[in-house]
Amino acid sequence: MSWLLGRFGQQQQSDQPPSSDVGPGSGAAGSSGNKPPSPPPTEEGKKWVGFDPTGLERAAKAARELDGSAHARDALELAKMQEVTAQMKHQESIKEREAAIEHFQIKKIQTEQEEKRKTLGLETKEHQQRSQYQDQLARRRYDDQLGQQRRMQDENLKKQEESIQRQEAMRRSTIEHEAKLRHDNEMARVRAEIEGKTRMERENQDLTLERIRAKAAENRTTVLESVAAAGKLIGQGVSNFITDWDKVAATAAGLTLLAFGIYSARTATSVAGRYIEARLGKPALIRETSRMSFTQALKHPIKVYSRYFSKPQDALQGIILKPNLADRVQSLAIATRNTKKNGGTYRNVLMYGPPGTGKTLFAKSLARHSGMDYAIMTGGDVVPLGKDGVTAIHKVFDWANTSRRGVLLFVDEADAFLRKRSTEVISEDVRSTLNAFLYRTGEPSTKFMLVLASNQPHQFDFAINDRLDDMVEFPLPSVTEREKMIKQYFTISILLPQKIGWLRHAKSIQVPDLNWDKKFHKMAKETEGFSGREIAKLAISWQARAYGSLDGKLTEQMVNTCLEEMLQQHQQKQQWGHQDKRTLSSST
Numbered sequence: 001m002s003w004l005l006g007r008f009g010q011q012q013q014s015d016q017p018p019s020s021d022v023g024p025g026s027g028a029a030g031s032s033g034n035k036p037p038s039p040p041p042t043e044e045g046k047k048w049v050g051f052d053p054t055g056l057e058r059a060a061k062a063a064r065e066l067d068g069s070a071h072a073r074d075a076l077e078l079a080k081m082q083e084v085t086a087q088m089k090h091q092e093s094i095k096e097r098e099a100a101i102e103h104f105q106i107k108k109i110q111t112e113q114e115e116k117r118k119t120l121g122l123e124t125k126e127h128q129q130r131s132q133y134q135d136q137l138a139r140r141r142y143d144d145q146l147g148q149q150r151r152m153q154d155e156n157l158k159k160q161e162e163s164i165q166r167q168e169a170m171r172r173s174t175i176e177h178e179a180k181l182r183h184d185n186e187m188a189r190v191r192a193e194i195e196g197k198t199r200m201e202r203e204n205q206d207l208t209l210e211r212i213r214a215k216a217a218e219n220r221t222t223v224l225e226s227v228a229a230a231g232k233l234i235g236q237g238v239s240n241f242i243t244d245w246d247k248v249a250a251t252a253a254g255l256t257l258l259a260f261g262i263y264s265a266r267t268a269t270s271v272a273g274r275y276i277e278a279r280l281g282k283p284a285l286i287r288e289t290s291r292m293s294f295t296q297a298l299k300h301p302i303k304v305y306s307r308y309f310s311k312p313q314d315a316l317q318g319i320i321l322k323p324n325l326a327d328r329v330q331s332l333a334i335a336t337r338n339t340k341k342n343g344g345t346y347r348n349v350l351m352y353g354p355p356g357t358g359k360t361l362f363a364k365s366l367a368r369h370s371g372m373d374y375a376i377m378t379g380g381d382v383v384p385l386g387k388d389g390v391t392a393i394h395k396v397f398d399w400a401n402t403s404r405r406g407v408l409l410f411v412d413e414a415d416a417f418l419r420k421r422s423t424e425v426i427s428e429d430v431r432s433t434l435n436a437f438l439y440r441t442g443e444p445s446t447k448f449m450l451v452l453a454s455n456q457p458h459q460f461d462f463a464i465n466d467r468l469d470d471m472v473e474f475p476l477p478s479v480t481e482r483e484k485m486i487k488q489y490f491t492i493s494i495l496l497p498q499k500i501g502w503l504r505h506a507k508s509i510q511v512p513d514l515n516w517d518k519k520f521h522k523m524a525k526e527t528e529g530f531s532g533r534e535i536a537k538l539a540i541s542w543q544a545r546a547y548g549s550l551d552g553k554l555t556e557q558m559v560n561t562c563l564e565e566m567l568q569q570h571q572q573k574q575q576w577g578h579q580d581k582r583t584l585s586s587s588t
Contacts, residue, residue: 286399287378290367290368290373291375316362318361319358319362320485320532325473332349332472333370348441348450348451348468349468349471350454350457351473355455356534357531357533360412363451364376367408370406372405373403373405375409377410379415380413380416383416385429387429389417389433393436394440408451409450411450411452411453414453417434418452420460450467457471476531477530482527482530485536487520489538490516494509494546495509495511510552510553510554527570529570534570546558
């Protein structure tokens with residue numbers, strides 16, 4: 001309550017107007033003028049100047065009224081709550097100040113740490129720059145030393161060359177001088193000999209002429225006597241031969257029989273040679289064939305027996321293709337084998353696609369699966385033959401028609417000589433060869449099956465397209481096929497022992513313990529655009545790198561290095577291909 005009275009008194013004191021310097025009754029005294037003026041206040045009186053006790057009285061009165069009021073307790077509780085609230089606010093302000101101080105200290109520590117890090121980074125950078133600068137200075141000194149050594153070596157070489165040139169000049173001058181002396185001596189000797197002979201001939205001219213006349217007369221007499229004797233003998237012989245009709249008839253019959261014998265021998269020899277060449281000999285255009293001659297059959301009887309009595313193998317054995325392509329070529333292989341078995345006519349097939357996608361490999365497998373012989377020729381061998389190309393083509397088809405098992409004739413790079421005849425690039429000889437080829441393939445055959453392979457089938461002549469019964473595209477392998485190829489060629493070239501001879505095998509290469517399935521999958525993704533041939537070469541490079549090591553082991557680093565080299569080579573080949581295309585387009 002006292003606190004409340006104090007608060008109320010302060011309120012009353014603040015509401016009352018300020019009092020004058022004189023007492024409460026100064027206004028009346030001044031106005032009336034009856035009282036004398038008051039003396040000046042002392043120091044103690046100055047302290048209580050302006051104090052109004054009536055405020056306290058009013059406060060006490062208000063307190064008594066408030067105490068007697070029914071809301072006194074509520075007012076007291078309200079006052080207490082206000083005081084507690086004020087204290088809590090004060091405490092909150094103190095906590096806020098403490099939190100701000102702590103935050104400031106943390107921020108200060110962070111700032112110091114950041115400054116330290118920056119200082120350390122600057123010191124590290126400065127140290128690196130210093131090291132780089134020192135390294136640059138060292139390299140410059142080394143380059144200067146090398147340059148100085150190179151200049152000294154160049155000067156020494158120049159001096160040596162000059163010395164050698166001087167010596168060579170001296171030697172040449174010496175040789176020339178000696179040759180000149182020998183020439184002069186030889187000319188003097190020849191002149192002396194000529195002058196001596198001339199003098200002797202001039203002195204013996206009469207004897208020489210007489211000897212020449214005597215020799216000429218003797219030769220003339222001998223020739224005339226020989227001609228007379230020969231004419232006499234020939235005349236007597238002809239006269240005796242003509243008068244004897246039996247000799248004339250015998251001579252005519254003998255000459256007739258001799259001419260007939262010579263002609264018959266030449267004809268029989270030519271026919272026998274063509275027959276032997278067609279039956280036994282391999283044409284010059286055939287680069288590779290599974291057809292065996294009579295002498296080869298005698299040398300390898302086991303191979304002949306295995307060829308005739310072995311079971312047909314899978315046409316796609318060892319060949320990895322896309323599923324739809326594998327189904328198509330499998331049906332083609334089955335149809336070809338049944339055609340061979342039933343004696344039907346073969347179909348001509350075109351295989352086109354990028355190089356190294358398995359066209360030649362499937363052609364060989366197709367021939368083995370169907371029980372036929374395969375023969376491989378390339379179109380690039382036909383063009384250089386010129387006029388002999390027509391004869392060579394006829395020999396190939398004559399040779400193929402004499403096979404009892406049937407021949408699968410595989411023509412690789414067929415677009416080299418089977419181009420459009422309307423173009424100006426093709427020569428007359430190649431055009432004649434193309435006409436001969438069209439003549440021999442005009443009708444279906446039961447003796448041979450024609451399989452063409454090309455990377456540019458759009459260059460074929462229209463008549464060649466008319467001869468084709470089926471066309472199969474061999475595209476580049478996808479990720480799945482590349483992964484299978486990598487596993488297959490890795491197994492063949494690395495894991496399996498390599499054959500050295502009939503009885504010996506090389507040891508298999510040791511490989512590190514890795515997750516090869518994951519490795520193969522990763523490599524299959526990295527080798528985008530690779531053909532089957534490029535993947536086989538990659539496996540061969542792994543084998544060569546392992547054989548080239550000291551311990552004969554294949555490490556993961558070797559595998560990665562070979563892969564990077566093959567990727568770079570593939571990119572280089574692609575760039576060359578694009579450059580060739582741009583050059584061809586610009587020229588056309």
